[in-house]
Amino acid sequence: MVVAAGEVTPSKGLRESRSRFSSDVKNQCWDRARLFPNREGRDPTRWRLDAAGNPVCRALRGCVGPLCMEFDHIHPKSRGGSGSVENCQVLQSRLNRRKADEFPPPERKTLRVWSEEAGIRDFGGKELDIVELAIFGGTVQRPYVLFLNDGVMEFLPRGTRFSESDLCYHRRESNLRGIVT
Template identity: 45%
Template sequence: MGSSSSPSGGGGGGNGSEKEGNSSRPRFFNKKEKSICWAKAETVPGRHPERWRKDAADNVVCKRLFNCLGCLCFEYDHIIPYSKGGESVAENCQILQSRVNRFKANKDEVDTTQLKGYSCDIKFTDKELDIIEMAVYGDVIRPGNQCRCRTVAEMLGKYKSKDSTAACKLPQSSESL
């Protein structure tokens, strides 16, 4: 199975030192393998590459949203399933939107069209991704838009930030995204 978080499926959240039975093969990708796996995934044009990537089915995922089930969440997947002899090494690793990874499970040779069929049916705009990035990271870093989240005290005029980064402009509740 790919790297799900269930006890029977073994999660991508392991530290790489856990073993299954008496086998000496690590069940999970270690920190170094995960880092390489993230780095080899396609970048999202116009977004910060350390924060955003595209998975093997062309879904946008956020690095902070690891091992959850939302549409921007992802897991580290064994391309050749661990249960079928696949090793926990960077060459056998891909990032997949969590729900896609759950579908793939321990299947191998699943084509991109099938993976896309199990993806969330939602495409986020740049403005929506900015809001999500600000909520997750507290700021937005991308070409043409680097800004930070203002505090309530700033909003009320009671505090002036020493941070020279511009405050993000959010749509008002009456505005549409």
């Protein structure tokens, strides 16, 4: 059987036929994505803002959730777009699927409207901390302490003082499972 380059066959499958960026281009694309504002203090190796301003987590590549991301061809590959870093942007996965092969590429304002239509919302810092805790097992320093107390998240201002006996009491009586700073 003769197969033309790029042709999808049952043995190749659809996944192999999809256009992809090289690892090097993906890393450069991630580095070019907007950082969280300084006041957020997010680890730039973990978090960025996509082209529409939505928070995305690099560990959540390829899934379809509110913090999931994909590397998007600004000028679609199907319409002659290249696999270069100049043609790459970080985009929330639902927006990337909505954008599909649209050309010319939608403006940032349009992407923001699509975000709202898709129900993608802004997350607060504490919500992102909980996600970060679940994915990475910890967060960077924050101005509050996160307790998992009987399965309920509690936030207390950093600097809240406890004596050793208070902590022992909390561990015994409240089933305190951990402190994340």
